[in-house]
Amino acid sequence: MTSPGGSPPSPFVEFDRESWSRLSASTPLPLTDADVRRLRGLGDPVDLAEVDTVYRPLSRLLGLYVDAARRLDASTATFLGGPVARTPYVIGVAGSVAVGKSTTSRVLRELMRRWPGTPNVELVTTDGFLHPNAELERRGILDRKGFPESYDQRALLRFLAAVKAGVAEVSAPVYDHLTYDIVPGASVPVRNPDVLIVEGLNVLQPARTTADGSPSLAVSDFFDFSLYVDARTSDVRRWYVERFLSLRRTAFAEPQSYFHRYASLDDDAAVAKATSIWATINEPNLVQNILPTRGRATLVLTKAGDHRMHRMRLRKV
Numbered sequence: 001m002t003s004p005g006g007s008p009p010s011p012f013v014e015f016d017r018e019s020w021s022r023l024s025a026s027t028p029l030p031l032t033d034a035d036v037r038r039l040r041g042l043g044d045p046v047d048l049a050e051v052d053t054v055y056r057p058l059s060r061l062l063g064l065y066v067d068a069a070r071r072l073d074a075s076t077a078t079f080l081g082g083p084v085a086r087t088p089y090v091i092g093v094a095g096s097v098a099v100g101k102s103t104t105s106r107v108l109r110e111l112m113r114r115w116p117g118t119p120n121v122e123l124v125t126t127d128g129f130l131h132p133n134a135e136l137e138r139r140g141i142l143d144r145k146g147f148p149e150s151y152d153q154r155a156l157l158r159f160l161a162a163v164k165a166g167v168a169e170v171s172a173p174v175y176d177h178l179t180y181d182i183v184p185g186a187s188v189p190v191r192n193p194d195v196l197i198v199e200g201l202n203v204l205q206p207a208r209t210t211a212d213g214s215p216s217l218a219v220s221d222f223f224d225f226s227l228y229v230d231a232r233t234s235d236v237r238r239w240y241v242e243r244f245l246s247l248r249r250t251a252f253a254e255p256q257s258y259f260h261r262y263a264s265l266d267d268d269a270a271v272a273k274a275t276s277i278w279a280t281i282n283e284p285n286l287v288q289n290i291l292p293t294r295g296r297a298t299l300v301l302t303k304a305g306d307h308r309m310h311r312m313r314l315r316k317v
């Protein structure tokens, strides 16, 4: 079927920055400039104006979705004649390495925490579910960190199934960007929050097939809402390289940093190294695995070259 203009009908309704911003003009903004500075990721210039224009309507929209889900739970419980099952509302946040998923997730968490009733909002990143470096090496895929096969998908699915079952405390393993590896024995507890944000490159991957060829579950089967943070590949490459240059002076300078050997590189050599890691790992992963999942998100937020969101596409159903 095509629309009168000739292009296929889109399942998304699209907004530019101004029309999106007008959606929640009357909702007060509960964050201060200092709060936003604290939530900012390295290289992400998000400020109070951006939170006001983009995140305030988003928080309001998510509030409507969460309320509607709670009402549906209550009606279903009445229908089934049992108690209302209260399980976390799960929001997935997907997008490339260095696109700013962490900042988006942290800002959202802070806004949602300030909703009426001060809900408990937790955030988990999927890097904790990467196989440890030793296992990636054993499989010969250390240079494919972040690709779907580098994750312990079964563990991630088990974790989400337990969260969605309403288990009182579920724990997630922990990844350390400094040592570039899983922290042995470490875990973070997730105690049946009202909302759980699950952030990661591959959270919108379709289900994998099991050894006998049957499809398993997909991570997104446990999502109530999903967000894809989008930007031009050339912009994300630039952000990745700029972040690498800044990390050289901070994280890489730490002796225990996996990238410590890059701390002493001059600008040209550091740009060459970052560009090479981007071109051999992160861009192929973006093009082959992450970008193709964009159309599965409930909401796609598109950034311009200065990190400001300028286009929002929301699923009609």
Ligand SMILES: Nc1ncnc2c1ncn2[C@@H]1O[C@H](COP(=O)(O)OP(=O)(O)O)[C@@H](O)[C@H]1O
Binding pocket: 041, 042, 095, 096, 097, 098, 099, 100, 101, 102, 103, 177, 178, 247, 251, 252, 259
């Ligand atoms: N090599 C590194 N050393 C220290 N911190 C890092 C390194 N690489 C990424 N980070 C930090 O890890 C977080 C997640 O980064 P990433 O997975 O690229 O997602 P995004 O940029 O979309 O939030 C960011 O806060 C980033 O600054």
Ligand SMILES: CC(C)(COP(=O)(O)O)[C@@H](O)C(=O)NCCC(=O)O
Binding pocket: 097, 125, 126, 127, 128, 145, 146, 199, 200, 201, 202, 277, 281, 282
């Ligand atoms: C740890 C990551 C795979 C991100 O994982 P996520 O939390 O998105 O599951 C990524 O930041 C990473 O380290 N990629 C490997 C290539 C690189 O060093 O940039």
